[in-house]
Amino acid sequence: MSRDPVNYNKGIEVLNEMVGAPGLQAIDAFQKFYPDFADFLVSFGFGEIYSRETLDYKQRELITLTALITQGAFEQMTFHLNAALNVGLTPKEIVELVIHCAAYVGFPKACSAMTHVMNVFEQRGITAI
Amino acid sequence: MSRDPVNYNKGIEVLNEMVGAPGLQAIDAFQKFYPDFADFLVSFGFGEIYSRETLDYKQRELITLTALITQGAFEQMTFHLNAALNVGLTPKEIVELVIHCAAYVGFPKACSAMTHVMNVFEQRGITAI
Amino acid sequence: MSRDPVNYNKGIEVLNEMVGAPGLQAIDAFQKFYPDFADFLVSFGFGEIYSRETLDYKQRELITLTALITQGAFEQMTFHLNAALNVGLTPKEIVELVIHCAAYVGFPKACSAMTHVMNVFEQRGITAI
Amino acid sequence: MSRDPVNYNKGIEVLNEMVGAPGLQAIDAFQKFYPDFADFLVSFGFGEIYSRETLDYKQRELITLTALITQGAFEQMTFHLNAALNVGLTPKEIVELVIHCAAYVGFPKACSAMTHVMNVFEQRGITAI
Amino acid sequence: MSRDPVNYNKGIEVLNEMVGAPGLQAIDAFQKFYPDFADFLVSFGFGEIYSRETLDYKQRELITLTALITQGAFEQMTFHLNAALNVGLTPKEIVELVIHCAAYVGFPKACSAMTHVMNVFEQRGITAI
Amino acid sequence: MSRDPVNYNKGIEVLNEMVGAPGLQAIDAFQKFYPDFADFLVSFGFGEIYSRETLDYKQRELITLTALITQGAFEQMTFHLNAALNVGLTPKEIVELVIHCAAYVGFPKACSAMTHVMNVFEQRGITAI
Numbered sequence: 001m002s003r004d005p006v007n008y009n010k011g012i013e014v015l016n017e018m019v020g021a022p023g024l025q026a027i028d029a030f031q032k033f034y035p036d037f038a039d040f041l042v043s044f045g046f047g048e049i050y051s052r053e054t055l056d057y058k059q060r061e062l063i064t065l066t067a068l069i070t071q072g073a074f075e076q077m078t079f080h081l082n083a084a085l086n087v088g089l090t091p092k093e094i095v096e097l098v099i100h101c102a103a104y105v106g107f108p109k110a111c112s113a114m115t116h117v118m119n120v121f122e123q124r125g126i127t128a129i
Numbered sequence: 130m131s132r133d134p135v136n137y138n139k140g141i142e143v144l145n146e147m148v149g150a151p152g153l154q155a156i157d158a159f160q161k162f163y164p165d166f167a168d169f170l171v172s173f174g175f176g177e178i179y180s181r182e183t184l185d186y187k188q189r190e191l192i193t194l195t196a197l198i199t200q201g202a203f204e205q206m207t208f209h210l211n212a213a214l215n216v217g218l219t220p221k222e223i224v225e226l227v228i229h230c231a232a233y234v235g236f237p238k239a240c241s242a243m244t245h246v247m248n249v250f251e252q253r254g255i256t257a258i
Numbered sequence: 259m260s261r262d263p264v265n266y267n268k269g270i271e272v273l274n275e276m277v278g279a280p281g282l283q284a285i286d287a288f289q290k291f292y293p294d295f296a297d298f299l300v301s302f303g304f305g306e307i308y309s310r311e312t313l314d315y316k317q318r319e320l321i322t323l324t325a326l327i328t329q330g331a332f333e334q335m336t337f338h339l340n341a342a343l344n345v346g347l348t349p350k351e352i353v354e355l356v357i358h359c360a361a362y363v364g365f366p367k368a369c370s371a372m373t374h375v376m377n378v379f380e381q382r383g384i385t386a387i
Numbered sequence: 388m389s390r391d392p393v394n395y396n397k398g399i400e401v402l403n404e405m406v407g408a409p410g411l412q413a414i415d416a417f418q419k420f421y422p423d424f425a426d427f428l429v430s431f432g433f434g435e436i437y438s439r440e441t442l443d444y445k446q447r448e449l450i451t452l453t454a455l456i457t458q459g460a461f462e463q464m465t466f467h468l469n470a471a472l473n474v475g476l477t478p479k480e481i482v483e484l485v486i487h488c489a490a491y492v493g494f495p496k497a498c499s500a501m502t503h504v505m506n507v508f509e510q511r512g513i514t515a516i
Numbered sequence: 517m518s519r520d521p522v523n524y525n526k527g528i529e530v531l532n533e534m535v536g537a538p539g540l541q542a543i544d545a546f547q548k549f550y551p552d553f554a555d556f557l558v559s560f561g562f563g564e565i566y567s568r569e570t571l572d573y574k575q576r577e578l579i580t581l582t583a584l585i586t587q588g589a590f591e592q593m594t595f596h597l598n599a600a601l602n603v604g605l606t607p608k609e610i611v612e613l614v615i616h617c618a619a620y621v622g623f624p625k626a627c628s629a630m631t632h633v634m635n636v637f638e639q640r641g642i643t644a645i
Numbered sequence: 646m647s648r649d650p651v652n653y654n655k656g657i658e659v660l661n662e663m664v665g666a667p668g669l670q671a672i673d674a675f676q677k678f679y680p681d682f683a684d685f686l687v688s689f690g691f692g693e694i695y696s697r698e699t700l701d702y703k704q705r706e707l708i709t710l711t712a713l714i715t716q717g718a719f720e721q722m723t724f725h726l727n728a729a730l731n732v733g734l735t736p737k738e739i740v741e742l743v744i745h746c747a748a749y750v751g752f753p754k755a756c757s758a759m760t761h762v763m764n765v766f767e768q769r770g771i772t773a774i
Binding site: 166 | 717740743744747751752753754755756757759760763766772773774
């Protein structure tokens with residue numbers, strides 16, 4: 001039982017909208033392993049932050065993707081690339097974000113990011129051109 | 130004389146729109162010191178990247194600000210906070226970006242970023258609430 | 259009024275124990291600027307995290323200090339160095355943490371960290387030897 | 388023959404206590420490839436640093452794990468997670484460190500770290516709850 | 517057709533000298549996916565930067581390898597290790613760079629880097645001793 | 646009395662060659678504060694690493710400067726910029742290193758680095774053009 005049921009439920013809603021059932025599996029694994037961690041992740045990371053006003057999901061995914069690329073935290077890249085597409089960022093917008101990062105984060109991390117983008121787009125049968 | 134006059138001029142245009150004359154002074158200092166560096170910065174960093182289609186200036190400033198915060202590259206924060214406001218991101222949108230980073234980059238860097246935001250807003254006599 | 263009064267109050271308690279009134283001034287500045295940010299910082303960053311069981315304040319400050327040094331987030335270094343001393347880490351333990359970081363984070367960031375340690379110790383009139 | 392036999396031997400002792408024979412295999416590979424590198428790693432990284440007084444192995448593993456997570460240096464995560472458990476950090480303490488990092492390093496790197504924790508715990512047949 | 521054919525061709529020349537046909541395959545993949553990204557990478561990252569005077573290819577690979585190791589951008593490590601060897605850095609020079617990074621970037625990233633070095637050297641049937 | 650007098654003395658020699666008396670003051674401050682830290686810094690960071698064969702001081706400063714820029718560890722930038730010039734890297738070589746980093750680390754950190762370069766060159770009354 002979450003220590004913050006309202007935001008936990010908001011978080012599950014956000015996750016459903018952003019990634020649907022496949023994405024909830026990752027959370028499930030954390031939930032079984034150590035519920036408090038899944039609790040924080042879902043209620044704070046998604047429930048509280050993503051459901052705030054002022055910035056919509058598309059803007060938030062621009063921010064999250066940039067944060068991941070800059071940190072080199074590519075393990076969450078696939079999750080958020082799918083989320084970004086699902087909430088309405090176009091393939092072109094995502095690729096252009098990576099190009100922007102080539103200048104503002106450097107070409108190495110942009111190349112790593114682009115490879116992840118290519119994999120996700122291939123899985124989804126979409127192109128950016 | 131730039132090695133790429135078309136994009137150099139685009140870059141100066143972009144800089145004028147984004148920060149106006151005060152911001153061009155930083156570029157000036159680089160220009161006097163080592164023209165090639167200013168050349169790359171203006172023609173590639175601003176001319177080529179910022180004038181690309183698909184993502185507008187506001188989206189690009191969301192990306193650049195996030196990249197700066199995540200890298201801890203706070204020396205360029207003031208420049209881009211002013212740019213962000215000038216191109217139409219609202220004070221609230223900027224603050225909410227920092228709050229988003231608290232979860233996706235961690236509270237330490239978000240706190241550093243928020244301090245810079247507070248300074249710039251104070252200089253410009255604006256509030257975020 | 260906090261969106262999470264229980265954890266907000268826990269956070270204020272933690273902050274009082276860790277840094278006392280001087281430290282609360284930084285939070286105050288955030289509070290006046292954008293209450294939601296101070297709210298998250300106090301209730302999540304300090305209230306929820308620091309008051310969790312299993313790891314005590316001294317262990318948590320070992321973790322936070324290491325995270326700050328590794329990120330190069332030195333703007334929060336003074337705050338947490340004071341907190342570390344206040345919760346019972348000895349001057350020697352703090353210096354030895356920095357030496358450990360020399361090997362595991364590299365000498366440059368360890369040197370930056372040590373300079374901050376020296377400043378705080380000087381302000382408090384303590385030595386590590 | 389090490390350039391610093393005393394600390395080299397201390398380092399081998401530390402490694403034996405921390406990870407035992409399996410862990411020494413990684414060092415062995417470096418030793419065969421370029422002895423000086425293994426020499427520095429064993430004598431300085433483990434011999435000199437880990438055997439210093441003031442901080443015990445458990446505190447040092449809190450620091451090292453935090454440094455790895457913050458840097459995103461996950462290739463050494465498995466080694467140090469095993470070391471942490473072997474020197475007496477409890478499964479719960481390790482998981483709580485990762486939760487602490489969610490706030491102080493951000494959720495992305497905490498998620499990556501937690502995945503590594505789950506893998507190591509599974510291999511060792513332990514749980515954190 | 518590149519937006520900057522002169523530097524694009526310079527970039528292809530540089531790539532041929534540095535990595536030959538195998539390395540051009542990675543660029544090819546980017547080219548098919550989103551030509552503008554390959555364009556920037558080849559014409560700016562390799563054409564403009566690598567063909568500049570003052571620093572030769574060997575010095576530039578010292579810089580690039582260090583940047584990759586420090587960022588933990590190991591996905592490009594293999595490419596640049598091969599490039600470094602091809603442009604004349606000796607195996608010993610490359611290994612000594614990693615040892616230098618052990619002190620200036622920390623042992624964790626140096627260990628990750630050394631593993632990549634070992635793999636590339638093994639593929640090429642060379643040793644550093 | 647150093648725990649490693651041979652390498653400590655090598656380190657002092659290296660420091661004298663690289664920065665002379667002014668630079669030794671920083672080490673002095675560490676020495677007074679906590680001798681073991683100065684000991685490690687001088688004997689390992691400078692004595693053991695910088696006096697190794699295969700890479701000369703100029704190559705090592707290319708590596709160290711790149712590591713500092715990439716980490717954003719600008720507090721040691723002035724020290725190493727002076728060292729780089731003293732050991733024979735030309736002003737142009739140093740500026741070109743920063744330009745190389747614009748592509749491989751990103752423009753933000755390159756801009757921060759260039760500002761430090763400009764300050765040191767101004768203090769020394771030299772130009773890069």
